[in-house]
Amino acid sequence: MEIACRVILLLLLPLNFVVAQNASRAAQELHVGVILDLETMVGKIARTSISLAMEDFYAVHHNYSTKLVLHIRDSMRDDVRAASQAINLLEDYNVEAIIGPQKSSQAVFISKLGNRSHVPVISFTATSPSLSSKSLPYFVRATVNDSAQLNCIASIVKSYGWRKVVTIYEDTEYGRGIIPYLVDVLEDIDAHVPYQSVLPPSATSLQITLELYKLMTMQTTVFVVHMSFTMASRVLIKAKDVGMMNKGYAWIMTDGVTNLIDSLNPSVLKSLSGILGVKFYVPKSTKLDDFTTRWNKRFQTDNPTDLPLKLSTFGMWSYDTIWVVAQAAEKVGLKNATFTKPGVTRNSTSLETLKTSSNGPKLLQEILQNQFEGLSGNFDLSDRQLQISTFQIINVIGKGWREIGFWTAQNGISQQLNKTKPATALSGSAHDLYPVIWPGESTEVPRGSQIPVSGKKLQVGVCTSGYPEFMKVEKDYITGATKASGFSVDRSSEDYNDFVYQVYLEIYDIAIGDITIRYNRTFYVDFTLPYTESGIAMIVPVRDSINRNTWIFLKPLAPGMWFGSVVFFIYTGVVVLILEFLGNNKNVRGPIPSQLGIMIFFSIFEGKELVQRFLSRIVLIVWLVFLMVLTSSYTVSLSSMLTVQQLQPTVTDVHELLKSGECVGYQHGSYVKGLLEELSFDRLKIKPYDPDDFHEALSRGSNNGGIAALVHEVPYIKLFLSNHCKGYTMVGPIYKAAGFGYVSLTTLDMLLSHYIPTEKVTITKSIGSQKKVNSTSNHINTSEHPILIILV
Structure with a gap:
């Protein structure tokens, strides 16, 4: 019996060891606080993602000796409550890290608590640029800094040629954060912000409506919306109600709203049809598809009474954040981990009695050094925030959205992500994006500004010239508008007389182009002053005029000059020869031709002088001067003939x-x-x-x-x-x-044909063999009835 007991003990010994080991591992718990607004869409999405992240991580790393223990708290959208929950987590639970908070305004104060207690604060939703690691060294942004998307927005504005943009933002830490940076980036592309519309988070429907009506009175029709998801939905729906989602308007949403676009109610999404959005690009993967399927099921289990939501980028970042903290916790462990409480006085506050974590600096260092491929792509917090260089540009259409292009820091805007081209971050054109369905189901690119008018629109005729440099008329396939360009516009080939006559027939109010001012045309239309020189040639x-052949070297001098030069040449030699001969110069004794050559071609200043008499030297000097002038003239003339066409x-x-x-x-x-x-x-x-x-x-x-x-x-x-x-x-x-000019009706006709009747006036004129035509119109103040010019 004793032997049997010993055998049983030996068999149970390994099991007891495993149990003891598991008990030891279970004791290695690293406490982490999580602060979310659990009643918001982002909070609900993040809670489900965090729950799945804990299960997935320890299913893969079941042998880890350190395990995270999460303490989830609800801030209830209140900054003070969020701070109170953070203090409670630090004091009562000795948390080594805090994940969250959800808002940038909450993150500012809680990060200061993290600085004092040496506890890392990791937020996957606080995107305001005001949260800086320089002043908050224990703050880590597991998301994108809002300023990262500004070059993408500026590229969109530049691509469509908009020169003015109105910003609409909420009066919060998040809303105000990027506005100064956005204004600067737009100024760099010569686009200006004439007005900044700011709304408090507590704005009523009436306040929003009044602000939108104020925006409608302005000329600018391009708006950049930077608000929280809830606030932006209210503003954009109200904009549709007041008529600001009609043709001619353009709206751009920042990624704070666009990243949650899939979670919008289809009925709400339909009211936003036509707007553009910028969102963080997440590469597709099998891992992400499998996780999305599991996430959808878990979300319904966690929120059985809520409508289904879709996994957003914030949900992916919260999942990856748990993984990076769990890996850092395993590397640091809890060995020698302590919390030191400072010395206190009787009247000390709870903030002054916060404990200091000895593990915090090591944990922070491991979080910053850890880099892996997460659900959202490359998850790298080495710069204390995610490094994002790719954004997706979308166009909301009906109850859904479609991708129209990408923006990268290397290539700017492009239709395809893998497209490479020499470019800058602010480069791109409308042709680099797929066609957009704008508000009002329009395919015409909004002009960016307009003047509300109720008066008559001026119809301007443009004539296609045979010379596009003077006048080029084309239909823009993106905007659908008629565009005229060229010299005649900046300051088809049909019969110009017929075209000018259409102004008289009032088919057009004005005709522009390379139209010649002719006397017979002035009978029935009026011309501006000419803008080109005149004349027909x-x-x-x-x-x-020159025949270039082998004997071209003879052409620089006329035959008479050649003859005179030869005669002078011979004459000079004979004179010198005679003078030297009479002077008893022994050098000229001998054959005359030989001595003549010597007299002409050898310098009189040689060591052995061949010319001895002074008169001979004078004759040679005259000859040399003549020869020098002749040679220079000949060289210039020959060079001109060989290089310049005559x-x-x-x-x-x-x-x-x-x-x-x-x-x-x-x-x-x-x-x-x-x-x-x-x-x-x-x-x-x-x-x-x-x-x-x-x-x-x-x-x-x-x-x-x-x-x-x-x-x-x-x-x-x-x-x-x-x-x-x-x-x-x-x-x-x-x-x-007379040159070229623009065509209009005669000055009096222009004044009469566009005004509201006040007093009847009749004008009669004769046009060649045409019958007399009466035109009746009246006079008003043009400043009260502005006129728009439309190219047709």
Whole structure:
């Protein structure tokens, strides 16, 4: 019997050891406080995520000797209560870390408590830039600093060309935090904030409505909303009610709201259709999909009476925060962990009696050094906050939303995340984003500003010129608006006379473009002062006047000059020879040709002087001066011939064309045709061309089916020559014209045709062979009835 008992004891010994070991491990508990607003959407999402994080972590690390024990407290959205709960956790439970609090305003005071007690405070929701690790060394932001998204918002504003933006924010630590930084970033892209709308968290529906009506009276129609989820929902729904979600408005939400977009009620989301949002980008993964499925089931279990919510980015960050604290706790452990209570006096407050954790600095260091791949992607708190460089840009449509692009610090805005291009953080254009459905189900990009008017809109006709540099008209596929650009706008090829006449018919109120001021057109319309030089000239080919061949080196001097130089050359040699011969110079004795060469080509200052007489030297000096001048002139002339083309026009006078019967050209729709006919040109010799065909027609020539000259207006000719500077030149002007101007009804008609009747006035005018036309209108004060200009 005794032997049997010993055997049983031996068998139970390992089991007793395991039990003792587990008991030892269970005793290694590291207490952590969690402060949340449990009745809010973020609080509920975070509580479920934290619960799952504890289960998942210790299911994977079941052999860890240190285990977190969470003490969850509800701050009930009150900053004072949040601070009270933090003091209670530090005093009564000796927590080594505090996760939360939820609001930035709560985090400020609780982080100061963490500084005094050396307890890390880790918040996954406090995003205000005012929370700085410099002043709060024990504060760790397990989320994104609000300022990280500012360059993304500025890039959106810049992409759509908006120059003014109104900010709408709540009067809280969170709301005020990024506004100064946002204003500075917008100023960097030359966009200004003319007004900042601030609303208290306790604002009533009436206060919100009155503020929105105030915004409607302003010209700016682009708004950036930076508020808490609850406050932003109220403001945006009210904006739809007052008509600020109609065509022409643009709204951008910061990530505080957009990160929770999936949890919005579909009926609420529908009222926000058309707005843009910026949200933190979470890469898709199988791990995240599996967790989301489990999270949805657990949330329904934890909140059986609530409507289903979707996992948000804040839920992922709370999950990853538990993992990083649990890993740090295991590395630090509880060995030699103590809480030191300072010396107190009789009247000391609870804040003065806070204990100091010896484990806190080590735990903080491990949290900052830990880096892993979490649910939200790379979870790195080494800089005391998450380092985020990728944001997703979304467009709310109906009861859902769709992705329209991404923003990264390296590439700016792009449609695809993996798209690489040389860019800056503030670069991008509307073409780098997918098309947006704007408020009012409009596809036209809001202009960003408008002037509310009830008067008549001025219809402006724009004519497509054959020269896009002067006038280019196009339909913007993003905005759907007609845009005119070019020289004639900044300061189609249809018949210009018909186009101008449509102003008289009041189809257009004003016509702009490269419209020539003509005497016959002034009968029925009025012109502005000309904005270009006037005149009609010819474009003609040029030919080189110099034949470049082997004997070009003879061309710098005329034949007479060549002959005179040779004669002077021989004359000088003969004179010198005779003078030296008469002077008994032994050097000139001998063959005359040899001595003549010596006299000319050898310097008179050689060591052995060949020229001895003074008169001979004078003659040679005269010859050398002449030779020097001649050589310089020859060198310059030859260089010019070899480097500069000597071009001459093939035609110098329009009458030469008439005499030779050459073909001439003009531009389609131009009045130049009538001018050529007045000059007695044969109609068969006058050919119309489009600007793109001018070069080909001139290069072929009149004998090969082309033209010998193109008659055109001077501004067009200079533009043509800037593109075809080789081979053509301008001859003229051959005819005087008044230049280009804008077209309107005559001044009196403009005053009468747009005003409200007060007193009947009748105007009668005659237009050539047209019948008399009566126009009746009246006069009002234009300052009370502003006029909008619309391009059609």
